[in-house]
Amino acid sequence: MAFVDDTQGLSVLDLPDRVRGLVIGAAVGDALGAGVEFQSRESIRSEHGEVREYLGGGAFGWAPGQTTDDTDLAVAVFDTYLENDGNFDLASFGRKLENWYRSDPPDIGNMTRDAIQLLTEGVPPEEAGAMAWDASGRNSAGNGSVMRCYPTALFEPLDANLVSDSIAISRVTHADPRAADSCVVVNTIISQLLAGATATDGVSVASGGEMDPRINEALAHLDDPATFDARGYCLGTMQIGLWALLNFDDFEEGLVATVGLGYDTDTNATVAGALLGAKLGYQSIPGRWRSGLLEHDSLLQRADRALAMQ
Numbered sequence: 001m002a003f004v005d006d007t008q009g010l011s012v013l014d015l016p017d018r019v020r021g022l023v024i025g026a027a028v029g030d031a032l033g034a035g036v037e038f039q040s041r042e043s044i045r046s047e048h049g050e051v052r053e054y055l056g057g058g059a060f061g062w063a064p065g066q067t068t069d070d071t072d073l074a075v076a077v078f079d080t081y082l083e084n085d086g087n088f089d090l091a092s093f094g095r096k097l098e099n100w101y102r103s104d105p106p107d108i109g110n111m112t113r114d115a116i117q118l119l120t121e122g123v124p125p126e127e128a129g130a131m132a133w134d135a136s137g138r139n140s141a142g143n144g145s146v147m148r149c150y151p152t153a154l155f156e157p158l159d160a161n162l163v164s165d166s167i168a169i170s171r172v173t174h175a176d177p178r179a180a181d182s183c184v185v186v187n188t189i190i191s192q193l194l195a196g197a198t199a200t201d202g203v204s205v206a207s208g209g210e211m212d213p214r215i216n217e218a219l220a221h222l223d224d225p226a227t228f229d230a231r232g233y234c235l236g237t238m239q240i241g242l243w244a245l246l247n248f249d250d251f252e253e254g255l256v257a258t259v260g261l262g263y264d265t266d267t268n269a270t271v272a273g274a275l276l277g278a279k280l281g282y283q284s285i286p287g288r289w290r291s292g293l294l295e296h297d298s299l300l301q302r303a304d305r306a307l308a309m310q
Contacts, residue, residue, distance in 0.1 A: 016307055017281035018194050019154060023303040024296065025251065025277020026074065026150055028289045029269030030067040033259045034058050037068075041230075041262035051259045052252070054292050060106040065292040069107045070270045071299075072100055073148035077169060078302050081155040086309050088155070088165050094125035094172060109144040109232075111136065115173040126168070129175040141178040143237035145170035147267040149183040150274045153190035154306045162187055163209070174234070181211040182234040185219070186241065186271060193278040199245045222246060230263040237264065241271035251276050251284040 013021075035055030036044050044051065056064035076096040081088055101108070101116040108116075114132040123131060133140060149166060156162040166187045170180040185206045192202035207219045218235040221227065222243050229236030240258060248254030251273075258272040259265045277285065290296060 013281040015194065016304075017283060018278050019307055020282035020300060020303045021277030021280060021284060022150060022154070022190060022194070022274050023277070023299050024282055024290060024293065025285055026270050026274035027067050027071045027295055027299055028277075028285055028293055029255055029258070029271070029273025030070045030147075030266050031062075031065050031293055032255055032273075032289070033265030033267070033269035034060075034062045034066065034068050035064075036259065036262070037264065037266050039262055039265070041260060044260060044262050044265075050256050051265075052256055054289070063294065065294045067293075067295055068266050069105055069109070069112075070147040070267050071295065072105060073097075073112075073144075074151060074270075075299075075302070076100060077148050078151040078306075081151055082302065082305055082309075086155050088152070088169065090125045090168060090172070093169065094119050094128075097125075097172065109142055111140050111142050112144045112173045119172075125172045129171045129173045132173070133175040138176070140174075141176040141234050142174060142232050143179070143182075143234045143264065143267050143271075145172075145174040145179050146182045146186060146234050146237050147270050149187055150190055151306075152183075153187040153194065153278075155309075156187075157191040157194060162191060176234070177212040178214055179234040181215045182238040184209065184211065185215060185238060186275070189242070189245070190274065190278045193275070199275075199279055203242060203246065225257075225261055228261070230261045230265075230268055232264040232267065237268050237271050240268045241275050244272035245275040245279060248276065249280070251280050252286050252289075 031054050035058040037058050054064040056062050080093040097116050098119050115128045118128040152165045156165050163184050166183040167180040170183045188206040189202040192205050218239050228239045244254040244258050254276045258269045
């Protein structure tokens with residue numbers, strides 16, 4: 001893989017800091033949001049005021065600093081690239097999903113569960129997501145592929161394969177075009193950020209592609225977080241992540257505000273953390289959050305292995 005330096009006079013972070021910020025930022029967001037997942041913003045405000053520490057507990061009894069299925073599945077994407085010389089292999093990814101499913105994870109989204117169950121029954125990965133979507137009445141556009149999409153931006157930066165990989169990886173479990181195109185948008189912006197573009201320019205580039213018209217409508221309304229659907233909808237999660245990216249130059253404040261929006265707090269903060277980390281870098285993440293993240297070292301090793309593959 002090769003990143004293009006497009007900083008053009010911007011305040012430059014080196015690429016390793018951005019890449020590590022992306023990977024650790026996503027996991028930090030996941031762990032920060034895990035303890036209040038499914039709570040409304042009013043409930044979070046009443047019980048905690050602001051969530052500034054890893055709480056643990058929550059709906060699935062997480063340990064403080066533990067990540068959820070969001071990070072588990074991002075690791076499955078990450079390791080598929082790492083084990084295939086930086087290329088994506090759909091069959092390998094499908095096997096990783098099956099193995100994870102058989103480990104009896106405490107939290108798994110409905111569409112993800114239905115699609116992986118089909119994988120275990122022998123349905124090919126390029127067909128499982130579409131079959132699960134058809135069975136749902138084609139009404140499900142959850143955020144379960146957006147939460148795991150970011151490794152593609154590391155291995156296919158500023159490349160046509162970024163679009164095709166983002167869509168193919170989404171469609172293994174989430175075939176709705178809103179979900180697949182949300183992954184394309186997030187990965188395009190991350191790729192731009194890693195290359196040194198501003199957040200505004202990154203969003204502008206991502207807005208220029210041919211996508212489901214509902215994506216463009218969502219991208220035109222990133223100003224008011226009270227209007228975002230924070231309950232697990234792919235477009236709402238995409239909007240929340242981009243709102244945090246565009247409105248915060250402080251990693252901690254951006255994630256605290258994101259978690260404060262409530263509901264699908266782990267996934268919304270995963271996407272926001274990835275974007276903010278790619279923008280602001282690893283050193284911008286509070287030290288207490290880095291040191292308290294249970295999967296920190298293994299994730300940092302993956303980030304450095306990706307960097308070594310350039």
